[in-house]
Amino acid sequence: MELFIILKNIILPIFVIMAIGYFIQKKFHLNIATLAKLNIYFLVPGFIFAKLYSTTFSAGLFLNILLFFILYVVILYFISQFIGKLVGLEKGKKTTFTNSVMFFNSGNYGVPVNDLVFRGDPLGMSIQVIMLTLQNIFLFSYGIFSLQAVHTGKLKALLSYFKMPMLYAMLFGISLNMLNIAVPSFILIPANYIADAMISLALFTLGAQVATIRFTSGLGHVYYSLVLRLLVGPAIALAIIYTFRVEGIVAQSLFIASAMPTSVNSAVIAEEYNNHPEFxxxxxxxxxxxxxxxxxxxxxxxRLLFG
Known part of the structure; x- marks a missing residue:
């Protein structure tokens, strides 16, 4: 019964907005690149800044989340590399496979889920925002580098790390918060308006992106990715949480964040660098x-384990 309530009250509302985005995209053929840029360069940075600035958290919490994130993605990397080699994926496809397991949708899926689960609890949301920031920085630095390295081995992709607006939004948000520096209302009010718009437009964009996905090849190796991302991923997170004896909302937030599906941006960069985009x-x-x-x-x- 409780599973049905969770599905109805938390998951279904998310898919309703995604469905709207899906059908509007099918009818009007919106420019997905523009929607994606609107999210990456406008909504997400504003959301990150507003939430991190207004939330009370410690440097210790940030470092603990960073440690969890690093440990989590490193374990996923080695497991996905092993499985990719085991099933005989060639180098390029194995890279896309590994990225699909490591890069999860912390933004336009994870944030709305967190918001509905914790009903806007500042601590729960701040944890999700930090995970979102770390995930995006990781994806647009290592993710792009790994795909370029398949063909060219160029290191210039690492420079994209410093072009990420959410990196600076995180730094400013945390710094101004920790130093207790007042932000003028003419900046803070627009930032809060942007933050309020982020969730609905992010879900709309996700639905529109899904509507453009086309595939032509078989599903054999897709199943391995689904198992690793949706089942093994949360299991690894749970093991880390128990190992470090994390409890309460922090444990719940990290566990739920680890269960998100594969990031749409992993397919976007695969398309950009022509590395098995259909897969x-x-x-x-x-x-x-x-x-x-x-x-x-x-x-x-x-809720059962940490509630």
């Missing part, structure tokens, strides 16, 4: 669909 798109589509079930179960377990 990446299939993984995004099916992991998003199946996550309705797996994320529901993880939310239920998080």
């Amino acid at each position: 990446a798109a299939q993984i995004v589509l099916f992991s998003t669909l199946f996550s309705a079930i797996t994320v529901t179960v993880v939310i239920y377990l998080s």
